[in-house]
Amino acid sequence: xxxxxxxxxxxxxxxxxxxxxxxxxxxxxxxxxxxxxxxxxxxxxxxxxxxxxxxxxxxxxxxxxxxxxxxxxxxxxxxxxxxxxxxxxxxxxxxxxxxxxxxxxxxxxxxxxx
Amino acid sequence: xxxxxxxxxxxxxxxxxxxxxxxxxxxxxxxxxxxxxxxxxxxxxxxxxxxxxxxxxxxxxxxxxxxxxxxxxxxxxxxxxxxxxxxxxxxxxxxxxxxxxxxxxxxxxxxxxxxx
Numbered sequence: 001x002x003x004x005x006x007x008x009x010x011x012x013x014x015x016x017x018x019x020x021x022x023x024x025x026x027x028x029x030x031x032x033x034x035x036x037x038x039x040x041x042x043x044x045x046x047x048x049x050x051x052x053x054x055x056x057x058x059x060x061x062x063x064x065x066x067x068x069x070x071x072x073x074x075x076x077x078x079x080x081x082x083x084x085x086x087x088x089x090x091x092x093x094x095x096x097x098x099x100x101x102x103x104x105x106x107x108x109x110x111x112x113x114x
Numbered sequence: 115x116x117x118x119x120x121x122x123x124x125x126x127x128x129x130x131x132x133x134x135x136x137x138x139x140x141x142x143x144x145x146x147x148x149x150x151x152x153x154x155x156x157x158x159x160x161x162x163x164x165x166x167x168x169x170x171x172x173x174x175x176x177x178x179x180x181x182x183x184x185x186x187x188x189x190x191x192x193x194x195x196x197x198x199x200x201x202x203x204x205x206x207x208x209x210x211x212x213x214x215x216x217x218x219x220x221x222x223x224x225x226x227x228x229x230x
Contacts, residue, residue, distance in 0.1 A: 033218075041153075041203055041222070041223045042220075042222055042223075043205065043220040090159065092159075094218075101147075101164075102147075102149055102161045102164055102209075103159075103161075103207075105159035107157065107158055108158070108159075110157075
């Protein structure tokens with residue numbers, strides 16, 4: 001049973017389109033995240049979200065929006081896709097509070113914008 | 115803001131030999147967590163090892179061990195008896211305990227090649 005799962009694993013789309021990536025975690029964690037990994041492998045946090053607070057990296061364009069229907073899900077919606085959005089997007093989760101453990105990652109979704 | 119530096123973009127090691135990957139970080143906090151993650155070609159991010167800053171003892175996990183030097187803000191990873199399956203990108207990561215620990219910062223990564 002996959003702890004953090006995201007779908008789809010691969011997306012290929014045209015510039016200007018809108019796309020969504022779904023993420024679900026079955027670990028009961030409080031906080032979920034979206035990371036972007038570019039072609040040079042740099043991992044950059046885009047959002048972190050728990051049931052209390054959404055923290056947005058201020059460098060993320062507002063074309064990107066997280067949507068959380070419940071504690072176990074954090075979807076990523078991207079409007080008006082651009083070439084520079086091509087990357088691997090990772091969903092992750094962590095347990096917070098007194099015990100601050102590691103991030104658990106999904107398998108990543110490779111987005112290619114043509 | 116915290117930063118994490120990995121000064122070795124690429125490293126290589128002969129199979130069965132030992133290699134050390136470097137990581138330094140910058141923080142004004144006294145309590146935090148440090149991690150090494152491995153990303154093989156499958157792109158899955160896998161936790162290799164974790165170190166709590168308040169613990170003086172270096173963490174070990176089988177063939178993987180760290181040299182944690184808190185005063186120097188250094189956190190290197192040693193891989194002993196290297197195996198072909200160790201070939202991957204390795205990321206050093208820092209986690210703050212503030213803000214419910216949501217502040218995770220990753221280094222730029224080191225690509226490790228294992229030569230047969």
